Amino acid sequence: MLAVERRIKVLERIAADQAVEVSSLAREFGVSDMTIRRDLRRLDRDGFVRRTYGGATTRVVRSAGAFEVTQSARMLHHAQEKRRIAMRAAELTADARVMFLGVGSTVEQFARLAAPRDGLLVITQSLVVASLLGTRRVRVIMAGGTVRQDELSCVGPAAVECVQRYNTDVAVIGAAGVSARRGITDLDDQEAGVIRAALEKTERIIVLADGSKFGDVALSTVVPISRVSAIVTDASADPVEAERVAREGVDVILVEPGAPGRPGGAPLAVAT
Numbered sequence: 398m399l400a401v402e403r404r405i406k407v408l409e410r411i412a413a414d415q416a417v418e419v420s421s422l423a424r425e426f427g428v429s430d431m432t433i434r435r436d437l438r439r440l441d442r443d444g445f446v447r448r449t450y451g452g453a454t455t456r457v458v459r460s461a462g463a464f465e466v467t468q469s470a471r472m473l474h475h476a477q478e479k480r481r482i483a484m485r486a487a488e489l490t491a492d493a494r495v496m497f498l499g500v501g502s503t504v505e506q507f508a509r510l511a512a513p514r515d516g517l518l519v520i521t522q523s524l525v526v527a528s529l530l531g532t533r534r535v536r537v538i539m540a541g542g543t544v545r546q547d548e549l550s551c552v553g554p555a556a557v558e559c560v561q562r563y564n565t566d567v568a569v570i571g572a573a574g575v576s577a578r579r580g581i582t583d584l585d586d587q588e589a590g591v592i593r594a595a596l597e598k599t600e601r602i603i604v605l606a607d608g609s610k611f612g613d614v615a616l617s618t619v620v621p622i623s624r625v626s627a628i629v630t631d632a633s634a635d636p637v638e639a640e641r642v643a644r645e646g647v648d649v650i651l652v653e654p655g656a657p658g659r660p661g662g663a664p665l666a667v668a669t
Contacts, residue, residue, distance in 0.1 A: 401476070403428070404436050411446055411455045418452040478607045478631040481652045483507040486569060486605055486629050489650075493566040494518065497595040498526045500550045500588060501571025503605040505529065520563050522556050522591050524549040538563070540591065552587035560595040567626075568592075568599040572606040574613035575630075577641035580622045582615035589617035601626040608633030611642075622647060 398406075403426055410425070411417050422433045437453045440446045446453040483506035490496065490511070498504055498521040508526045513533035521527055522540040531537045542556030570592055574582040581604055583589040596602055602625045611634040627648040630639070634651065643649045 398426070400436070404440060407433070407436050408440060408445055411440075411453055416449070416452060416454045420451075422452075477654075478633070478652070479503045479506045479605075480510070481654075482605050482607065482629045482631060483510045485650060485652050486603055487511040489603060489627065489629070490567050490569060495520070495563065495565045497521065497560065497563075497565045497568040497570075497599060498523065499568070499570035499592050499595075500526070500548050501605075503607065504569060504571045507569055507605060520560060520565065520595070522551045522560065522588075522595075524551070542591075545585070545588065548585075548588065550588060550591075552585075552591055556591045557594045560591060561598065563595075563598060565595070565599040567601040567603060568596055569603050569605060570596075570619065572604050572610050572619070573615035575604065575606050575610045575622075575628060575638070575642065576612065576614050577622055577638065577645055579614045579618055581619045581625065582613075583617050583619050584615045586617040589619045592619050596620050596624070604628040606630050608635070611635045612638040 407422060410422065419430050419433045423430045437446060437448050441448045446455060479502060482503055486507050487510055494516060495518045498508060498519055500523045505525050508529040513535050515534055518536045519530055520538045527537050527539045540551050540556040540559035542551035542553040545552055572581045573584045602620060604625055606628060608631045611630065622642055622645045625647045627650055628642065629650045629652060631652050632654065639649050
């Protein structure tokens with residue numbers, strides 16, 4: 398079992414029991430106590446659990462008899478790539494005064510890592526993003542509406558009406574799929590509808606997508622590829638699809654592997 402797969406299962410176990418002991422997890426997964434402690438240290442650092450003496454407790458929300466581990470588990474997939482992508486995107490948006498932030502695990506990493514600054518206004522439909530930024534030096538406008546429990550985001554007419562009010566310098570969004578033909582796509586049509594409304598009022602669109610999303614097409618198109626200013630991704634992106642996207646005038650920025658938490662990378666192609 399890969400380390401990331403084990404950490405996802407550890408997270409699911411902690412969410413189910415609310416609190417666990419290191420020794421119990423070590424027996425269950427057939428690894429050493431030290432290995433479990435490293436897993437818990439990583440999960441605690443990334444905000445998924447709280448370490449306790451000899452174990453950990455959950456930060457995952459219990460909802461309607463089920464445990465909302467999906468979102469947290471997604472954060473663990475391609476975690477290093479998402480962190481580097483988020484840090485590179487933070488550099489690209491350092492001069493923005495009014496931003497729209499979408500939903501998804503990479504956008505949440507962006508909210509965690511972007512340096513707060515006085516005078517910054519963020520509009521978002523994501524409860525997670527709002528909670529991450531709301532206690533820092535950032536003014537946050539939260540779009541209301543119906544809460545999607547699997548994403549902890551707001552959708553529906555109220556959310557659309559809210560985001561349509563504001564003109565933004567830049568919108569930072571995630572993607573379920575990136576395709577030169579079908580554009581940036583999302584798994585949920587209601588979610589896509591809110592983001593589409595926000596993108597109508599922005600100057601620049603920056604998409605954060607790890608390489609696994611290139612060539613994928615999800616249910617609903619959020620925005621045509623020609624409207625996108627830049628896509629920040631990693632070196633695992635399919636080079637053929639990345640080149641097709643670049644030919645549409647999109648700045649495709651590949652973030653190269655490097656030291657954890659250190660951004661790097663260069664554009665595959667620069668729009669002219």
